[in-house]
Amino acid sequence: MTETADPLVERLRAAGCVFAEDEAALLREAASGAALEALVVRRVAGEPLETLLGWAAFDGLRVAVAPGVFVPRVRTELLVELGVEGLPAGAVVVELCCGVGAVAAAIRARRPDAEVWASDIDPDAVAVARRNLPPGRVLEGDLYDALPAALRGRVDLIVANAPYVPSDEIAFMPSEARDFEHRVALDGGADGHAIQARIAAGCGQWLAPGGRAIIETGERMSARTASLLEAAGLVVRVVRDEERDATAVVGVLG
Structure with a gap:
């Protein structure tokens, strides 16, 4: 039948x-x-x-999530897995360009002992992230400018899925992203590395000795992302997850 x-x-x-x-x-x-x-x-x-x-x-x-904000992708779960590896007890964790705070929320769920902070420049994203995290730990502002000065030099993990789509390639993204997510969550500048470069340049001032910075990137962009963290004095490795089609660069401050 x-x-x-x-x-x-x-x-x-x-x-x-x-x-x-x-x-x-x-x-x-x-x-x-x-x-x-x-x-x-x-x-x-x-x-x-x-x-x-x-x-x-x-x-x-x-x-x-909410209309207009960046919807977290499965590939970004790689940042969570890498982030919790070897994370010390009571670690200070910062998610930059947090969007709805998915990575920070997942790390906090796995490691309730961690002191987790998040920041984003988009007020709509911040409003949603405050539903996923303790509201006082989600800050609106431009990257490190949003963070409390008391965190400087104390952060064990900086994690970021910063926008990395080159500006001219946004038009070729799937409609669900291109037409329904704020451009600020997608646009990585002319070469896709503009925001990554700023994160890398500032991380040395915020990381504790032995602290890590982990940045999601595109597979073809990973060498450049790695070079940005190397230039900031970090020892880097590129991690590729074929199943999730995910690539991240991990940098450790010596």
Whole structure:
């Protein structure tokens, strides 16, 4: 006997949703009736599923998201795994360009003893990050300028998924990012390294001896990202995770 097709699944599949069955189940979990239909219309129009649900799955957590903010990607879970490796007891952790604070929240969940801070220049992202982290630990401002001066020289881990898409390549990004996420969360400057360079240049003043800086980057961009941390006096290694299509550069301050 042939199973009856699910009309919601068919609508989502026709709109190009690869995981239409999973998305249909999540949308039905979130709403029903007219409210569900409204969500489906927005999804078919291309709005990210996570924005519609109000959360994104990340490292075993459901982290809050909202329209316009950067939705955390699975590949960024690599930063969490690398970050908690060898993290000392009571470590001070700072996530720069935190977006919704997904990395900071995941590290805090894995290591409740850590003193975790986060900062971002986008006030909308900061507002959401304060839902995922203790609000007083999420600061609005430009990179290190947002941090309390008392953290200078005491940070055991700086972690950042800074924007690294070259400005001219944003037009070629998937619509879910290009059309629905703030440009400030995507634009890495002419070569994609503008913000990474500023993070690298300042990290030596904030890291404790033996502290680490970990920056997500593109696979083809990793050599340049590594050179920026090397120029700041860090000993670096490039980590590639093929399963997640993720690349990160880890620098250690001697």
